Amino acid sequence: MNMALNNTQMATFAARGFLRFDAVVPEEINHQFLSDIGDVSPQPDTVKGHYANIMRSSVVPLVSPGIKLSQAYPPSNALNKLIQVPQVKGAISSLVGVDPVLDHHFLHIAFPPNYWPEDAPAQRSQHTHQDSTIDPRAAFDIQLFYFPHDVTANMGGTRFIPGSQYRRVSEAAIARYQNIKGQQHVVCTAGTVIIFHMGLWHGGGLNKSEQLRYMFKIRLCPSERQVRLWDMNEAEHAQSARPIFWTDGSNPPDNLHAILTNPEPWYEADTERLEYINRVKFWRYISGDKNFDADYWLTRIENDYV
């Protein structure tokens, strides 16, 4: 089954830096994953003890960076089944190609209050950050965030900032920003996968529930030039420029140009326009069309006669 991304999904990824697939992973895979990591009958433990038990069990394979994703997981492992889910497989191949490389994976656990010693400092949410380090490439990696069980609001699901992926910052240098208008907190049903552009700002929330919260993250890198990997609608890509500023008021929301120039509520008045420019540059990269533009943002400043 071909579940490659379509133009609307790809443009949404270009503009907002993430794609969300709610409850796409079948229950039997979620159950196997949770069972494999030892969450069948969770007993209150310490944070260190719980991590040590899971790491000792080796149910999450130890992998060295640079291994092909196709060779990373044994066939019967829940993680192999996860990446074979048609929507997940289609999104991976559309974004980083059919044979991507695994950078690393990690089981993130947000511990409920009873896992912390009574005299421990008050628990806090994780600072907002951008993963890895300053990354000036045109190519991009993706990160799969897999939520194997239901996540309620009080479980502190991952917080992320839509549209932050092109901001070139240095990891937790942005920790000073506690709240950003339009931030989202993941609340989802079991089997939800959210795919992030590598640059998307995010952080773990504070788990105020009585249950452990698990999230498995997989970072994938392309092993080929990322051009026209999705189910590209050529006609839509080649649509002519629409009237700008003085318009008749119509603005179909799924229009490619409209998606690429839809602002986020936290953008500064001037950088909003820079974000449009960066989105168009991204679309040029993934489409291979160096003349593509949306609403004339790049064409205007390229009209030079030196």
Added chain:
Amino acid sequence: MTASDSNMRQQVLVLYLQTSSLDSPVVAWSQYDGTAEQLFMAGDSDKPPYATGLHALKQGWRLFQASQLNPHNSGDEFQTAYLKYEFFFEKWLPQQ
């Protein structure tokens, strides 16, 4: 009372605005409470505490720092990074 009074504690409010003008809308915010009355952290609120920087002034916050307007480096004009319009406010309160 003065800020140098040993019984006084500082509260800090950081507002990030839509433009360099103090009366423009808040797009991001952080708070730190030296009185230890409240613990603020990442993701703890989705609604700005004030509509604009000016609203914070009207509620008694004292501005003590604002980000500069710097020219754009050649070749790097379109690169976005950190939030641009950062304003630090403070209040000084007696320790309870």
